[in-house]
Amino acid sequence: MASDKQDKQFVTEITPQSEDFSRWYIDVIKKAELMDYAPVRGCIVFRPDGYAIWEHIQQEMDRRFKETGHRNAYFPMLIPESFFQKEKEHIEGFNPELPFVTEAGGDILEERLAVRPTSETMFGHMYSKWIKSYRDLPVLINQWANVMRWEKRTMPFLRTSEFLWQEGHTAHEDEKDAREETMRMLELYRDFVEDFLALPVIMGQKTPSEKFAGAVDTFSIEAMMKDGKAVQAGTSHYMGTNFAKAFEIQYLNRDNELEFTHTTSWGTSTRLIGSLIMAHGDDRGLVIPPKVAPTQVILIPIGPPKMRDMVIERADALFAELKAAGIRVAMDDRADVRPGWKFNEYEMRGVPVRIEIGPRDIENGVCLLASRLGGDKLTVQLDNVVADVKQLLDDVQTGMFKRALEFRDEHFHAVDNLDQMRAQMEEKRGFFLAGWCGSEACEDTVRAETGATSRNIPFDPQERKNTCVACGEASKHTVVFAKAY
Amino acid sequence: MASDKQDKQFVTEITPQSEDFSRWYIDVIKKAELMDYAPVRGCIVFRPDGYAIWEHIQQEMDRRFKETGHRNAYFPMLIPESFFQKEKEHIEGFNPELPFVTEAGGDILEERLAVRPTSETMFGHMYSKWIKSYRDLPVLINQWANVMRWEKRTMPFLRTSEFLWQEGHTAHEDEKDAREETMRMLELYRDFVEDFLALPVIMGQKTPSEKFAGAVDTFSIEAMMKDGKAVQAGTSHYMGTNFAKAFEIQYLNRDNELEFTHTTSWGTSTRLIGSLIMAHGDDRGLVIPPKVAPTQVILIPIGPPKMRDMVIERADALFAELKAAGIRVAMDDRADVRPGWKFNEYEMRGVPVRIEIGPRDIENGVCLLASRLGGDKLTVQLDNVVADVKQLLDDVQTGMFKRALEFRDEHFHAVDNLDQMRAQMEEKRGFFLAGWCGSEACEDTVRAETGATSRNIPFDPQERKNTCVACGEASKHTVVFAKAY
The missing domain is CATH 3.40.50.800 (Anticodon-binding domain)
Structure with missing residues (x-):
């Protein structure tokens, strides 16, 4: 019958996940009209059904930001190149990815203006003008904005040249306050992503080699996709006084002495859309959590x-x-x-x-x-x-979380050494819990041998490992390793 | 007494409107912490109290857009230069104001990418891919985004290099549908601005010399500031098939023939913030309509x-x-x-x-x-x-509208000739209703002699003028002239 044929054809247009996960992903997001490729390198158009997911994410997250005392603002998109020079690690981390405006209004500009990849420097510059006294602190500002990073390899929603995100930037009197804020926002992200996107995540600290350019400590939540790969779904950074020193954000403390503020930043982006698709979808197509579904x-x-x-x-x-x-x-x-x-x-x-x-x-x-x-x-x-x-x-929402959690548990493997990890990696996808001595060399070895990178040092690992997965020495931390988007 | 002195000092820090209106404006928006100047030419930072006004505008306007069948999407910010060449008037109108990204990821780009000043071209390009048949029409998409126009003279909120706005872009089967949409959105703007911002506006059509680059017809709502100048608070354009032809947006009509769509676009921006401040404020500072006030x-x-x-x-x-x-x-x-x-x-x-x-x-x-x-x-x-x-x-909201309407009525003058207009302009600020023969030369004369430009041809003028204010010939239209921001 014609109609049966039509139905069948329809379903088989989507590549099965088991055949080629990346192709499944592209097939489904294009066919469901969430996005289309744009005529600019690495950029996509967020079509109405894709953008609607983002709107629901924004709405709820924004509510939670405000409930925790944050306010929104908007800072300029173009940042003078010299701003990036002020924090050494920051420029090293971002310089290769920056697009520059060099001409405007028919003239060549005296100084190149970077399209923001993130706005620590611009916030830092303005905070140094606004913050005078401990009475002005804390400053708790968030921004919803577009940012650009000229990425070599791109993947719709997960890694695009231009993307949408929110970036919170806060300034505090001391380390204790700033660290509390860093953790508060990480926990807010965890709760939001698990509750709203039905995505179970692992909270933990990034290793030094994976932390944000300019941060003292970076914390992340990591989610597992259906192909076993990880997506960093959100990050929260304690900056110490690094950016305060670079931008001279000083205030008179309660003893009338000039002091540097301690700052934080934290962000999530439209990659959350890609994450929920890759974590929940099946061979029939998308499965969207009711709380963010354009059509419920x-x-x-x-x-x-x-x-x-x-x-x-x-x-x-x-x-x-x-x-x-x-x-x-x-x-x-x-x-x-x-x-x-x-x-x-x-x-x-x-x-x-x-x-x-x-x-x-x-x-x-x-x-x-x-x-x-x-x-x-x-x-x-x-x-x-x-x-x-x-x-x-409600049942679909909780059922999706449960299903994703079961999937993650099935694909979460504790390993003792590289041979074991390599063998398991071929046969089982997923996250690998392993000991780590703390040296970057051993992280490099893991990556070279297995393709997996350290995702984070979980706050609450299912078990502790006593020896380093690479060198066999005593481990300092138990780390989650995985291939990642 | 110290406190009295403090109180007095405080009030006198704001320049009185009668002394220097522009300085009053800058004093008040800086002191009230709505904005600050940014370290990039012509750009401002929207501080939390300024941005909150925009959030309330967005929320309500977005609700109204959705109620009238529109959906949001997000298109890339960078537009290949060649796109602008496709519509002749469009490139002439916008080229002088474009900032260009010429380097990215460490390489010089083959083609310069403009930071969008408006997105007709990008929407046009994508619509040509998405629209195949009359069944796909109408397409009713809006975008909330940042845009850039490298302006020579800037004024916070009213005219800045980067600003925030919404731009609706719709495609229709025929002229009738597209013109209905154009008017629907103009009326939506009028109702929103009068209801929410307590700003009475004059609806009308722009003269050919003032219309949008690439439009067949442009319509606007014009509001009066306390110095008598006009602000264009929103515009709605009927594009005919101009952009459809430039970007080949064709569809199979109900008779299975290939046809060009008729398109519209319409926009409002963060200049609404500047408008409501200049229309309602007084020597004590801001007066913000309750419906958009950050703090009520x-x-x-x-x-x-x-x-x-x-x-x-x-x-x-x-x-x-x-x-x-x-x-x-x-x-x-x-x-x-x-x-x-x-x-x-x-x-x-x-x-x-x-x-x-x-x-x-x-x-x-x-x-x-x-x-x-x-x-x-x-x-x-x-x-x-x-x-x-x-x-x-509620009383404050309606009282503000009434006060603004009375102010406008007091500063709305019908004039018969240039001598009259010039004389009245010196002694009374405001809008001038005058006859116009339809020639651009006469508009130029008015501008040269009085500094006023044609704001629009009101749909519903208080009276009709039969002779052209400049040449004295028979008038084609009754036009509102005013100095404008």
């Missing part, structure tokens, strides 16, 4: 042409009821597209819940609910439908 | 030190009650700053409503409300305070 419920009226008007009328009322209850619902009542095709289409787009309603359902005062996670369809009473849909959305 | 209510506990704990305790409860009611309230309970100083401070910052509460008030179960618009303080019952505060906020 797709409503599909079913039935023969002669009953169409009656069904649509009831479906319209149902649509209005769900919408009024604050549910993001869409209806597909196209007459020239078969229900089976629609089912596949919205599964591919990752819509968490589907409602089917036909003449017999209406007669019986019910409709059918299908979860994107599969399982039997639920028959629910139309007069209790809002509560049942909300319940199912 | 400032709560100031008053009383002798020995009663302080008791007063603060009651004020805390009041604060919590107002906050729970969704009112943006702040409390200033600093013990080392006099109430009089605080009154001036928050008036200067434009907070619409002040609450004073002291020991005797608490005894009587009341507090005092003061409006930023002046008048007697209101004594209100504490057990009805939320309703009374909300009422006063």
Whole structure:
């Protein structure tokens, strides 16, 4: 039958994950119209369904930032090149990735202006003007902005030349306050990502070789993708007085002495979109957590042409009821597209819940609910439908977290030495928990031998390892190693 | 007395409007910490209180965009120079203002990339890929973004090298649809600006010399500042098929024929912040409409030190009650700053409503409300305070619109010839309604003789003028002329 063929064709257009994970990813985000490639190197267009995910992320995260006393501001996108020179490690870390504006208004500029890769330097410059006394502290400012890093290898959402992010920059009286802020924001990220994106993460500290350029300490949350690779989903940095010294952010303390502030910064970006897709998606397409899904419920009226008007009328009322209850619902009542095709289409787009309603359902005062996670369809009473849909959305959200956590546990391996790690890596994807003596040479060895990098030193490892995975000496830390995006 | 001197000094730090309006403006936005100058030519930092106004504008406007069927997306900031060449008028209009990225990642780029001044070309390029059939139309996309125009003369918020804005870009089957969209968005802007910013505006069509580079027709809303000058507060453009032809945005119409789409674009920007400040502010400082005010209510506990704990305790409860009611309230309970100083401070910052509460008030179960618009303080019952505060906020909002409308009416002059216009311009600031024959030469004459430019051809002028203000021939249109920011 033509329609079966159409349905089948449709599904097979997406490369199976097991065949080629990267191709699966590109297939699905293009087909679901989350993004398109832009005519500028390494840049993408965030199409409405992709951008809507970001809007939901922004909205909730912004609420949490404000609840913890932060305010938003906006700083210039172009940063004089000389600003980068002021913090030695910072310039070394970012210089190779900077795009420069060199001409403007028909003139060659005297000083090149970098398109910001991050704004520590610009915030530092302004903070030095605004902060005079301990009474002005802490300063707790966040910015939602676009940034650019001219990356060699790019991957939509995960690593693009231009991306969207938020960057918090705070200044404090002393180390204790600044370190508390660093941890508060890391914990905020963890809670948000686990709660909203249904992504379990590992919190920990970056090793010195992986920390932010200019930071004293960097902390991260790391999430596991379905191919076993890691994505750094958020970072929080304690800068000490490094940027305060570079930009002369000094204040009169409570004893009337001039002192440098202690600063922090913390950020998450549109790579969160890529992370949730790679962590939750399957061979049928996207699976989007209800809390950030552009469309939470797709409503599909079913039935023969002669009953169409009656069904649509009831479906319209149902649509209005769900919408009024604050549910993001869409209806597909196209007459020239078969229900089976629609089912596949919205599964591919990752819509968490589907409602089917036909003449017999209406007669019986019910409709059918299908979860994107599969399982039997639920028959629910139309007069209790809002509560049942909300319940199912909750169940999908928690079910997704549970499924992702189980997947991570299955792909989390403790290893004692490189031979073991190499062998396991070939046969099992995932994260590797291993001892580390603390030397950069051993991190390099691990990378060279296995392709894995140190992700972080977890605060709360499942077990401790006493010897270094590379050199066999006594270990200083237990580290999570993994291949990473 | 020291405190009186302090109070007085404080107020006189702001240049009076009558003395130098531009200096008044800069004084007040810097003192109220809405902005600061950035270390990049023509750029500013939007400080938290300035940015918060923008956030409230965004939130409400975004709600209205979505209600009218639009969705957000995000397109790349860098645009290949060749894109600008495709629409002749467009490149002529924007080329002189473009900043160019010419180096990135350590290499000289083959093609210069412009930092977007507006995104018609990038949207055009992508729309040509996405739009295939009439079934894909209309496409209704908006973008919130930063843009750059390397301006010669800058003015914080009103004209800066980098600014924030929204730009809607839509594609339609035919002229009728596209023109309806153009008008729908102009009307949306009018309603938003009058309702939310309390700014009365004049809706009309731009003359050909003032229209957007590449548009068939441009429409605007124009607001009057306290110095009588105009600010273009929003524009909406019907592009015809100009951009569709330049970027080959074609679709198969209902008769299966290939056709060009008709496109529109429409935008408003952070210059709205500057507009509302210049239209509402007074010699005491900012006056911010309650609907966009970062702080709507400032709560100031008053009383002798020995009663302080008791007063603060009651004020805390009041604060919590107002906050729970969704009112943006702040409390200033600093013990080392006099109430009089605080009154001036928050008036200067434009907070619409002040609450004073002291020991005797608490005894009587009341507090005092003061409006930023002046008048007697209101004594209100504490057990009805939320309703009374909300009422006063509404009254301030409508009072501000009324005041601005009266000011505009007083400064709106119908004139018959240039002598009259010139004479009135010296003695009365404002907008001038005059006949215009339709020739660009006459617009040039008006500009050269009076400094005023044509703002728009109002849809609904207060009266019609039959002869051209410059040449005396029969007029084609009745035009609003004014000096403009």
